[in-house]
Amino acid sequence: AQKVTQAQTEISVVEKEDVTLDCVYETRDTTYYLFWYKQPPSGELVFLIRRNSFDEQNEISGRYSWNFQKSTSSFNFTITASQVVDSAVYFCALSAGGTSYGKLTFGQGTILTVHP
Amino acid sequence: GAGVSQSPSNKVTEKGKDVELRCDPISGHTALYWYRQRLGQGLEFLIYFQGNSAPDKSGLPSDRFSAERTGESVSTLTIQRTQQEDSAVYLCASSLGGTSGSRDTQYFGPGTRLTVL
Numbered sequence: 001a002q003k004v005t006q007a008q009t010e011i012s013v014v015e016k017e018d019v020t021l022d023c024v025y026e027t028r029d030t031t032y033y034l035f036w037y038k039q040p041p042s043g044e045l046v047f048l049i050r051r052n053s054f055d056e057q058n059e060i061s062g063r064y065s066w067n068f069q070k071s072t073s074s075f076n077f078t079i080t081a082s083q084v085v086d087s088a089v090y091f092c093a094l095s096a097g098g099t100s101y102g103k104l105t106f107g108q109g110t111i112l113t114v115h116p
Numbered sequence: 117g118a119g120v121s122q123s124p125s126n127k128v129t130e131k132g133k134d135v136e137l138r139c140d141p142i143s144g145h146t147a148l149y150w151y152r153q154r155l156g157q158g159l160e161f162l163i164y165f166q167g168n169s170a171p172d173k174s175g176l177p178s179d180r181f182s183a184e185r186t187g188e189s190v191s192t193l194t195i196q197r198t199q200q201e202d203s204a205v206y207l208c209a210s211s212l213g214g215t216s217g218s219r220d221t222q223y224f225g226p227g228t229r230l231t232v233l
Contacts, residue, residue, distance in 0.1 A: 004158075033219050043205065045224035052219060091158060095219070101147060102211060102220035103172065106158035 002027045004094050006107035013082055014115050021077045021110045023092030029053075032096045034068065034075045035104065039089040051075065082114045118142065120225035122208050128231045129198055137193040137228045139208030147213025148191050149222060150183060153205045162206075165191060166213055198232045205229050 003026040013019045025034065036048040049059065051068050059066045063080045079086055089111050093104040121140045129135050141148050147166055151159040161175040165185045176182070180198075185191040195202055209222035 035221070037224070042226065043229075044226040045207065045209075047221055047223060050219070050221050093159075101164055101166065101172070101213070102222060103149070103161050103164055104151075104159070104222060105161070106151075108158045 002032075002094050002096050002105040004092050004105050004107035006090075006092055006110050008110045009108070010111040010113070012113045012115065015084060016081050017114075018078060018080050019082050019112065019114075021079075021090050021092075021112065023075045023077065023107060025073050025075065025092070025094045027094060027096050029096040032094060033102070035093040035095070036066065036075075036077050037091045037093065039091065039109070041088070045091070048077075079112075082112075084114050084116055087112060087114045120208055120210050120223055122206075122225040122228050124228060125226065126229045126231075128233065130233050131200060132197055134194065134196045135198055135230065137195075137206050137230070139191045139193070139210075139225060141189065141191070141208070141210030142223055145210035145212055145223075146188060147211045147220060147222075148185060149209045149211075150191070150193050151207045151209065152177075153207060153227070155204070159207060162193070195230075198230075200232045203230055203232045 005024045032053045034051045037045040039045050065078045067076045089109045091109045092107045095102040123138045150162040153159045163183050164172040167188050168185050180196045183193045205227040207227045209224045211220040211222045
């Protein structure tokens with residue numbers, strides 16, 4: 001069975017602070033994919049990143065960066081110089097390689113509030 | 117191009133009534149998923165379609181829930197004899213499907229907020 005844990009239920013920061021959202025996953029599959037989605041107040045999930053289990057290179061996209069460490073089964077997400085528009089619920093999700101399709105297992109989400 | 121669309125955006129119904137929720141996937145996406153998001157919770161998988169077939173219905177919580185897909189396009193999620201615990205946001209997602217497997221990225225619609233009184 002797959003499991004994703006986002007230990008931080010809520011995080012509150014002031015604009016321009018850096019913030020890291022933690023994600024720990026469990027799977028017995030050797031091939032799997034990890035995702036981060038953003039859910040702004042409008043409710044629609046926005047895809048941010050996909051990472052496969054064979055690629056542990058960290059990735060940076062503008063103010064966003066992701067740290068994937070298989071040794072600790074973690075896929076953490078950092079926002080540098082946070083902005084008010086970053087306020088949203090962020091979900092980490094896992095899709096395991098044992099199936100022929102991409103059923104996602106989601107974490108409970110982290111509510112990020114960025115204050116001006 | 118157009119994203120995933122869902123209708124209605126909000127639905128309020130009385131306990132015991134049936135409801136139908138609609139999803140229009142991204143054109144060309146053969147895979148379609150339904151998820152449920154209860155207040156303050158993560159998303160729970162309900163059902164997966166590849167084309168018009170549903171190889172995985174394992175997440176449907178009871179036999180009051182059913183879904184169909186036609187023309188490898190529109191999908192309808194039906195909840196019969198609604199209960200208060202069915203109140204949630206129902207999200208639809210689509211992806212390329214086919215042989216993409218678990219690397220497939222799913223794109224989500226805005227959801228339908230269902231309230232059962």
